[in-house]
Amino acid sequence: MLAQPWLAAAGVCCAIAAVMWGRAAARLRRAARRIEVEATTSTGSQDAADLARSAFEKNAQTFLLYLVIAVGLIVASLSRSVWFEVPLLAVSVPVVISLRFAPRFFDEARLFENRAMLERRAEEVLAQEDLAPKRWTERLAPEELPQIEGFELGRVYEPGTGFMAGDFYDVYQTSDTRLAVLIGDVAGHGVEPSITAFQVKYLLRNFLLQYRDPAQALEELNKVLSISGRPEDLVSVCVVVLDTEANTLRHASAGHPAAWLWQDSEMRALRSTGPLLTLDPFATYFSRELPLLQGDLLLLYTDGLAEARAGGQLFGEDRIAQIVRRDPGQDANTIGKILLEAARDFSSGRLIDDVAILAVRRV
Secondary structure, eight states, rough: OOHHHHHHHHHHHHHHHHHHHHHHHHHHHHHHHHHHHHHHTOGGGHHHHHHHHHHHHHHHHHHHHHHHHHHHHHHTTOOOOOOGGHHHHHHHHHHHHHHHHHHHHHHHHHHHHHHHHHHHHHHHHHHHHHHHHHHHHHHHHSOOOOOOOOEEEEEEEOSSSSOOOOEEEEEEESSSSEEEEEEESSSSSSSHHHHHHHHHHHHHHHHHOOOSHHHHHHHHHHHHHHHSSSSOOOOEEEEEETTTTOOOOOEEEEEEEOEEEEEEEEEEEEESOOOOOOOOOTTOOOOOOEETTOOEEEEOOHHHHTEETTEEOOOOOHHHHHHHHHHHSSSSHHHHHHHHHHHHHTTTOOOSOOEEEEEEOOO
């Protein structure tokens, strides 16, 4: 028989409280383990992991405390000694509180676990949002250029302060002896200009395969964009077709900044041969043809380079030509990097607009 049944009853209550705290601790432990695993690959999850671990440890300590008290009360109920009664009676107050609020504690643990799951999903969404512009930019301005026999290719690209880029470039063969090199820029920043840039890039691929003359390809592209595109998306494009069989260079430009050709120890400007795309659906474009010689260097870039600012002064096309003229024999990648660094130094900080540079040398 129990010497003091009421202590046994208090012990049972403590045991029930211990079970409730134990369930809450177990749920928090599961959440903490999952968050800790995610924290190894996401720095943003580390704080959540620390909070989950701390909450678990507090609940686990409370669980152990009530478990010890429950055992003590049940043991005390077997004795008639008064020495057990007073201290154990004092613990009845937090026991009653725990029993009263135990469901709330358990609900809080469940809410914490659900919040941890929501935070994880939010981090996944944010990670995808951060990754999407990067993946999109890689389509518009790829880091790797193709290896083309007879040519040395170099590229430089630096995104500006906008969310998504509108600059693009492309280098590919339209036949065994013809190489198409193009660069362009869609006005504005954000998703819509970036989509237009993607559309322009791949429409041009199709038209340059159909037409040998880059001006005709630009005219067809202008008609398509004027009908199906957004009129506010003004597009500048420079297209150059290098023919190694005829040893010629043909270029056409829709309102794009002047490309530069290093040939016969001098710099030649390849200027616009028609208006920006989408300004006039019936606009006409023409091509210019020049000889293509061994050692010739072709430089194309977007306006983010020429329009780098130092106060009210622009970096400018002439400064670009001067920098190339100093040492045109450097490899194509190095020339692009030197130009980008010069523009950064000129503007005394990060460039606001996207910058894309292509350098092509006939070897």
